[in-house]
Amino acid sequence: MRLNRKKAARPYATVSTRVVAETRWVHRNQLEMGMYVNELDCPWTETRFMFQGFVIDTQELLQQVQDSCEYASVQTEKVARISSNSAKRLVGAIRNH
Helix, strand or coil: CCCCCCCCCCCCCCEEEEEEEEEEEEEHHHCCCCCEEEEECCCHHHCCCCCCCEECCCHHHHHHHHHHCCEEEEEEEEEEEEECCCCCCEEEEEECC
16 A cells, blocks of 8 residues: 655755864974964974964065974864755865965
């Protein structure tokens, strides 16, 4: 016996966006222009940097960071779209500062 069942209408997807921050340690040779440095593997007071956290925006600054430490913690951000009815809920792309 077959039952006549109507398929339930799938609700419309709602998509929201989130900024997802990621922090990772990189070797000084992997540092690049545009990266945001938020921590060093040495005390800030032992460096020539005035601020704790900055964007590497010049070759000179990049060289200074590389000369000051072995590893630096850099922060990147992703702009992520989150769909309410998707099996793959998080889709993102890197957002530059």
